Amino acid sequence: MHIPDGYLSPSTCAVLYAAAIAGWYSALKRLKRMLLSRVVPLISVFAAFSFVVMMFNLPLPGGTTGHALGVTISAIVLGPSGAVLAISIALAIQALFFGDGGISTLGANCFNMAIVASLVAYASYRLIAAGAAIGSKRRVAAAAIAGYLAVNAAALIAAIEFGIQPALFHDARGMPLYAPYPLGIAVPAMMIGHLTLAGAAEAAISAGLVAYLQAADPTLLRNTAGVLPATETASALMPAATTSLRRLWMAVALLMVLTPLGILAAGKAWGEWSPSELAMRQSAGQTASAAGDSVAPSAPPAGMQRLAKLWTAPFPAYAPSFVKSARFGYLLSAMFAVGILVLVSFAAQFWVQRRREVRHS
Amino acid sequence: MARAGFLTSTMLGFTRALARAMVSEQIARQAGLLQSLDPRVRVIGLFTMVLAVLLSRRIAVIVALFFVAVIIAILSRVGVGMLVKRVWLVVLGFTGVIAFPAIFLTPGDPVAAFAGGPLRITVQGVQTATLLIARVETAVTFTSLLVLCTPWTHVLKALRTFRLPQEAVMLLAMTHRYIFLLVETAGQMFESRQSRTVGLLKGAAGRRITARSAGVLLSKSIELSNEVYLAMQSRGFRGEIRILSDFHMRSWDYLGLAAFLAAGSLSAWVGR
Amino acid sequence: MAMPPMFELRDVYFEYDGIPALHGLSVQIAEGESVALLGANGSGKSTLLRILDALYFPSRGQVCFSGQPLTPEALHQEEFALSFRRRVALVFQNPDVQLFNPTVFDEVAFGPLQMQWSKEEVLSRVSATMELMGIAHLRDRPPYRLSGGEKKRVALASVIVLDPDVLLLDEPTSTLDPRSQSQVIDLIQDWKGSSKTVITATHQLEIVDDIASRVLVLEEGRVGATAAPAEILANYELLLRANLVHAHRHSHGTITHSHPHLHSHSKHEHEH
Numbered sequence: 043m044h045i046p047d048g049y050l051s052p053s054t055c056a057v058l059y060a061a062a063i064a065g066w067y068s069a070l071k072r073l074k075r076m077l078l079s080r081v082v083p084l085i086s087v088f089a090a091f092s093f094v095v096m097m098f099n100l101p102l103p104g105g106t107t108g109h110a111l112g113v114t115i116s117a118i119v120l121g122p123s124g125a126v127l128a129i130s131i132a133l134a135i136q137a138l139f140f141g142d143g144g145i146s147t148l149g150a151n152c153f154n155m156a157i158v159a160s161l162v163a164y165a166s167y168r169l170i171a172a173g174a175a176i177g178s179k180r181r182v183a184a185a186a187i188a189g190y191l192a193v194n195a196a197a198l199i200a201a202i203e204f205g206i207q208p209a210l211f212h213d214a215r216g217m218p219l220y221a222p223y224p225l226g227i228a229v230p231a232m233m234i235g236h237l238t239l240a241g242a243a244e245a246a247i248s249a250g251l252v253a254y255l256q257a258a259d260p261t262l263l264r265n266t267a268g269v270l271p272a273t274e275t276a277s278a279l280m281p282a283a284t285t286s287l288r289r290l291w292m293a294v295a296l297l298m299v300l301t302p303l304g305i306l307a308a309g310k311a312w313g314e315w316s317p318s319e320l321a322m323r324q325s326a327g328q329t330a331s332a333a334g335d336s337v338a339p340s341a342p343p344a345g346m347q348r349l350a351k352l353w354t355a356p357f358p359a360y361a362p363s364f365v366k367s368a369r370f371g372y373l374l375s376a377m378f379a380v381g382i383l384v385l386v387s388f389a390a391q392f393w394v395q396r397r398r399e400v401r402h403s
Numbered sequence: 404m405a406r407a408g409f410l411t412s413t414m415l416g417f418t419r420a421l422a423r424a425m426v427s428e429q430i431a432r433q434a435g436l437l438q439s440l441d442p443r444v445r446v447i448g449l450f451t452m453v454l455a456v457l458l459s460r461r462i463a464v465i466v467a468l469f470f471v472a473v474i475i476a477i478l479s480r481v482g483v484g485m486l487v488k489r490v491w492l493v494v495l496g497f498t499g500v501i502a503f504p505a506i507f508l509t510p511g512d513p514v515a516a517f518a519g520g521p522l523r524i525t526v527q528g529v530q531t532a533t534l535l536i537a538r539v540e541t542a543v544t545f546t547s548l549l550v551l552c553t554p555w556t557h558v559l560k561a562l563r564t565f566r567l568p569q570e571a572v573m574l575l576a577m578t579h580r581y582i583f584l585l586v587e588t589a590g591q592m593f594e595s596r597q598s599r600t601v602g603l604l605k606g607a608a609g610r611r612i613t614a615r616s617a618g619v620l621l622s623k624s625i626e627l628s629n630e631v632y633l634a635m636q637s638r639g640f641r642g643e644i645r646i647l648s649d650f651h652m653r654s655w656d657y658l659g660l661a662a663f664l665a666a667g668s669l670s671a672w673v674g675r
Numbered sequence: 676m677a678m679p680p681m682f683e684l685r686d687v688y689f690e691y692d693g694i695p696a697l698h699g700l701s702v703q704i705a706e707g708e709s710v711a712l713l714g715a716n717g718s719g720k721s722t723l724l725r726i727l728d729a730l731y732f733p734s735r736g737q738v739c740f741s742g743q744p745l746t747p748e749a750l751h752q753e754e755f756a757l758s759f760r761r762r763v764a765l766v767f768q769n770p771d772v773q774l775f776n777p778t779v780f781d782e783v784a785f786g787p788l789q790m791q792w793s794k795e796e797v798l799s800r801v802s803a804t805m806e807l808m809g810i811a812h813l814r815d816r817p818p819y820r821l822s823g824g825e826k827k828r829v830a831l832a833s834v835i836v837l838d839p840d841v842l843l844l845d846e847p848t849s850t851l852d853p854r855s856q857s858q859v860i861d862l863i864q865d866w867k868g869s870s871k872t873v874i875t876a877t878h879q880l881e882i883v884d885d886i887a888s889r890v891l892v893l894e895e896g897r898v899g900a901t902a903a904p905a906e907i908l909a910n911y912e913l914l915l916r917a918n919l920v921h922a923h924r925h926s927h928g929t930i931t932h933s934h935p936h937l938h939s940h941s942k943h944e945h946e947h
Binding site for chain 1 (some may be wrong): 409410412413416417420423424427450453454456457458460490494497498502504505508509510511512526527528530531532534535538539541542543546547549550551555558568570571573574575576577578579580581582584585586589606609610611613614615616617618619620621622624625627628629631632635636640641642644
């Protein structure tokens with residue numbers, strides 16, 4: 043899943059660097075609430091550990107072997123902020139020292155494998171293992187599922203990054219300048235390997251590690267176990283600080299979901315375009331969406347492409363040309379997707395909290 | 404014999420990683436063009452070149468940059484044979500497989516159609532596949548030059564002087580240092596495991612052993628980090644990172660930096 | 676006017692996860708003394724050294740350094756912490772724990788940098804110390820390219836660069852080859868003659884006479900006996916009780932007899 047240099051356009055790289063930097067910054071800030079002198083050796087040794095675990099060859103059913111990412115166990119033991127930093131450091135050393143994974147794509151790789159994967163792993167582990175005793179079988183299952191989901195979420199994001207390249211970056215004659223495949227090809231091609239091998243490897247190593255720690259070193263599982271009185275009180279003391287932040291995020295997420303919907307609704311209300319306008323729009327957007335609009339039988343349009351057109355289609359002719367392009371549609375679709383994700387994670391958090399409160403009362 | 408054993412292949416991976424690190428250190432110590440430049444110039448300069456490769460839309464410019472990379476490699480005493488083996492063939496294998504179907508799948512003007520079938524080769528397809536391979540090969544060559552000609556400690560020193568948070572630099576330094584220790588520890592664990600294993604390990608047993616080894620390594624890592632924490636405290640570490648950097652840019656370094664920036668922006672402009 | 680002792684411990688208790696390591700230990704160590712802490716594995720030697728270095732704090736009892744109590748609060752004050760960390764140095768048993776910097780130079784410079792010395796002072800003290808310890812040629816080496824003896828010397832250099840008044844050494848000669856062992860013992864002997872306080876934890880009886888003028892025997896978390904080395908080494912019963920020697924029973928023909936047997940393991944395995 044390491045994206046090498048050359049597959050992503052410079053602007054994609056820049057955007058993903060910015061996203062990764064935002065993730066690192068907030069992770070570092072959250073960790074600084076802990077003792078910084080303790081954080082430095084803990085994160086660096088853990089990063090070294092995940093680096094080494096990435097080199098483990100794991101036998102899989104069917105006689106093949108796979109490599110795990112190690113992000114799930116990091117998220118379980120260190121929590122999401124620690125995992126974001128540890129995996130990012132490991133990826134940076136792979137890129138800068140061993141030349142695996144690109145320099146320009148380091149931001150993208152960290153965003154996918156360190157940030158997205160850590161958050162997905164942490165959230166799903168917490169959700170499934172909520173309330174389970176440290177030694178329970180449910181924690182092992184939770185680790186397996188979290189690992190599977192985390193790797194596949196990271197792969198999906200990577201596939202989307204690949205898949206939007208041809209629509210966004212191509213020359214006048216429609217030749218893609220970077221990764222050449224649209225979403226309809228990139229997503230399935232990427233996911234087949236991850237839904238099977240890579241996902242299974244991460245699931246197996248995460249479950250095995252949690253089972254091992256249950257027997258050998260259960261204190262390490264307490265960090266995110268949610269049963270320590272300390273963490274209970276901490277979360278009970280903190281809502282004042284976190285709820286305001288949570289509200290802000292909720293508002294942003296709602297905005298993200300509603301903007302594309304609003305545009306759609308607005309388009310339906312005002313959009314009464316004539317056939318001539320339609321033709322004009324097609325010629326204007328032709329080069330921009332050559333890859334998406336193509337009738338090549340082997341490249342079925344992806345759902346997201348249809349979605350993209352759905353957002354942009356209703357614009358009246360006098361709208362600036364960029365809003366009618368496929369790129370704008372992608373942007374809106376992505377916004378919509380991210381907004382949905384944030385809202386779903388809030389719903390999950392809320393559900394977990396409710397269940398805990400019910401049990402405690 | 405069909406399976407040489409996952410333990411063996413993991414250990415081979417360890418050895419290979421260590422061997423690569425040693426080779427890099429050897430090359431980095433030789434007298435060559437890149438080695439003569441300040442590490443900061445090397446990092447900025449080669450990153451500029453990677454960026455130029457990414458920004459350029461013309462294949463001719465990318466090929467020209469590729470030859471620039473080869474000339475820099477030769478002047479820095481990086482063997483072309485090593486680049487072929489370690490970089491070019493690996494990238495060609497990986498990116499070639501990915502790029503090949505694009506010849507058919509990219510919509511555009513047909514060059515040739517296979518009789519009756521839906522498959523046809525398009526001009527755009529051939530171009531995009533070639534462009535992708537050329538771009539990735541060239542970018543990875545520049546990255547490899549940085550990795551091969553700069554000892555890790557110099558990369559770290561260069562990063563210190565950029566406006567990176569000092570925590571990040573310290574994390575990178577300590578992680579790298581302990582990777583070597585943990586690779587050694589894991590290697591010893593696998594070795595003793597292998598000597599005790601008779602016959603082939605079935606999948607499930609193999610998975611259990613690997614997870615167990617990872618678990619032991621994890622416990623050891625946490626223990627190690629506790630000890631390192633104490634050792635750092637003992638020498639006065641209080642969470643504030645203080646690092647010495649002693650770099651002096653000479654006129655030769657400024658010349659090198661100017662050359663990189665000029666070459667990078669020129670090719671980005673021509674290839675735009 | 677009587678000087679307060681360098682260290683004074685009164686009725687100190689300490690436990691790890693509920694397992695007692697020190698159990699009502701009381702001891703005084705005067706300035707300039709050289710003391711050997713003798714005890715079997717698990718007798719609390721390492722714990723005691725870490726308490727003396729204010730890395731651990733007792734769960735009960737009091738520890739004073741030059742008359743000042745060592746508490747977490749005291750170590751929280753920057754001024755006291757920095758002066759204490761400069762004056763008291765601990766060399767860990769496992770040098771990998773102590774060598775957490777990317778190069779030997781950075782390792783030796785770490786302590787001085789934490790003390791916020793000027794750049795010139797850091798540079799001159801570090802080079803002088805590396806010269807003294809015979810590691811100047813290793814200046815830019817990463818720790819994974821050092822031998823066991825070299826690692827130990829770098830670890831020693833990294834603390835004596837601060838010119839501490841008190842040196843705490845945890846099993847300084849274990850895991851070393853004989854030549855490196857004698858080098859380290861020579862060093863300790865040099866300090867023994869100076870005004871420095873040297874406290875060495877060891878389970879190797881044969882080096883005690885060289886490195887100490889007083890021996891503390893630790894038994895089950897408290898001081899079992901304290902006397903001059905010759906006296907302790909002559910007391911077989913004590914050594915037997917403290918698990919430092921074991922009776923060795925064997926038979927020659929029909930006669931079975933037992934005699935004490937010195938432990939002299941040059942290797943020491945540590946399980947976590």
